[in-house]
Amino acid sequence: MIDAAFERFRYHKPLPNFYKIENPKNPKREISEELLFELNELALKYDFTGISYSKLSDELKQDFNIDIDNILIFKFLMGDELIRMEPSRQKGKLMDDEFQEYGIHVYEFADFLRKNGFQADLIHPLDDSISLRAIAMQSNDCVITRSNMCLFKDGLQVGFFMIHTSIDNLPFKKENDMLWVPDFCSTCGICIERCPKEAFDENEKLLRKVCTAHREGCNECILKCPFYKRGYDKVKRRYERMKKRR
Known part of the structure; x- marks a missing residue:
């Protein structure tokens, strides 16, 4: 059940304050393995697929003229039934509702960190002043596909929220083992070819005013993508076979 006060969360600027705990005046900089494990377990409890770190x-x-360092990326999978629905205003609202349900819990994660002595603040998911994709890429845990979407190994249909925090000793990945994906995408392009709204220009830049993903929940680029249809591991094996034949 969505809290009435949380309605239309996505379109609030600035981000509404649903924290129950204030940030500490002198935040801690290091988290124990046990406490980080507890945070991950809390995320899994609410059906998030996991946490990445940037x-x-x-x-x-x-x-981007920002002064933040450490980012927690809380990932969740959008439901298959919802993704496969025909685009409509109603579908767009249902996707908003799903997004809001997850968003409520991210405040709980921030409060969990604040309670344990760490600074923790949500980054607005529609903040145009910063590229969330750029932040996600710095996790070395995802890549940007040809259709301008973030691909995590968890799945192409991943949504995410971000918290910036004072914690310096998060388990940051040093290398990205997904950098083969753009090469594979260059041989495919079905997301561009099958876009029902022709929402990409001649340079394959997404035309946001044309794309109806946010307004009507169009997911055609997800549905047509091999990473959604077959999964990350199968596509990688296909790519490796393809490379051998070159």
């Missing part, structure tokens, strides 16, 4: 580079912080 350490922002000085270059990215300068590009």
Whole structure:
């Protein structure tokens, strides 16, 4: 059940304050393995698929004029039944509702961290002043597909929320083992070819005013993508066979 006060969460600017605990005045910088495990278990309890971690580079912080370092990315899978529905205003609202249900829990994660002495603040999911995709890429845990979507190994239909925090010793990945994906995408392109709204220009840049994903929940690029239809591991094996034949 969605809290009435949380209605239309996605379109609030600035982010509404649903925290129950204040940030500590002198936040801790290091988290124990036990407490981080507890946070991951809390995320799994609410059907998140897991947490990724980004350490922002000085270059990215300068590009977007931000002063944050450490990011927790809470990932969830959008429901298959909802993804397969025909696009409509009603579907768009249902997707909003699903997004809001997960968003409520992210405040709980922030409060969990605050209670344990860490600074924790949500990043607005529709904040145009910063690229959430750029932050996600710095986790070394995802790549950007040809259709301009973040692909995690969890699945193409991953939604996510982000919390920036004072914790410096998160288990950041040093290398991205998914960098083969753009090469595979360059041989495919079905997401561009089958877009019902022709929402990509001649340079394959997404035309946001044309794309109806946010308004009507169009997921055609997800549905047609091999990563959604076959899964990450199967596509990777296909790519490796393809490379051998080159």
